[in-house]
Amino acid sequence: MSSKNQLISWFLKNRKTLPWRPEDPYAFRNDYFVWISEIMLQQTQVAAVCEHFSRWILRFPTITDLANASEKDVLSHWQGLGYYSRAKNILMTAQILVRDYNGLLPPTRKELEDLPGIGKYTAGAILSLARHENEAILDGNLIRIFSRLETIPFLPDQKSSSDFYWNLAREWSSSKKAFLINEALMELGRNCCKVKNPTCNTCPLKSICKAFISNQTHLYPPQKKKSFEEWVGLILVIESSNGKIYFTENSKSQFLKKQKTLPHFEFPYSKTMNYPSKAEEYISFDLVKNFQFCGRYRHSITRYKIDCNVLHILTTQKISSKDPHWVSKKEILKEAGNSFSLKALKLAGI
């Protein structure tokens, strides 16, 4: 049996049931479901995506339903998946699809890749997994597998090395069964050829895997050079005298832009910061009854690691109006439940 057939037969035996997969592995699939599930799966575990995906499809069953929804509604259904720009791109794309493509995803790779948030990988997934076209995909799982199969000592971090990996992906997907091969490779990467401790003894490709044969799986793929930046941050939990918490659309920080979060400021470690005077950008000191440093937590956003200092400020203000900046404690999860704010609120005892 060829390696591709061995891989397919392994996949058909081990294929997991997932909400975006039809029961029949040979069935054509819904483009929209493939698109949304693949974007959700970027940097997120399958188990977490299952619940979000089902909730999402219940609320936005079609691209048109999604295009007609408000950004707030869409973001609230994305909550917990992080990287909110992905949800904003999805909404923007849905609106373009309704305007220009009759509410459907377009037919060609070029047109798909021109849409906000749809790159080479997602376009390949829609074309091959949903429509059974002979198209390649390449993500972190496939890169790891290819690097180990061929003992490739570099990552696709430049044009020439990326072309090298894409050519391998095209070789693997040059088959009428590309839809099965692509998904089998993704499943193999997630469940067998894992980052740490790959379970090579159960792998359908072990007889052709150069890293396994030479007992060098730990060397492939090579490690990415880490370039984290350490920053320090100040997060303000401003509480009114009747227990409402102040949230902002965040215009004063480069992180979590246009999201409803607690007020915050961040600086590279080398710069010093005067906490109280920063707080005054949001609340006048005449209105402060008491402020208290509650502790710190670490939060990572892309390549930034932020040492977040939390200041709890009690004010003399009583907020009775429906000012959208002030959120009652019981509505926080619904209105602004991002993990960045929730960690600070927990430290402040809220």
Ligand code: SF4
């Ligand atoms: S044999 Fe091991 S290292 Fe090679 S592809 Fe299979 S799981 Fe990955």
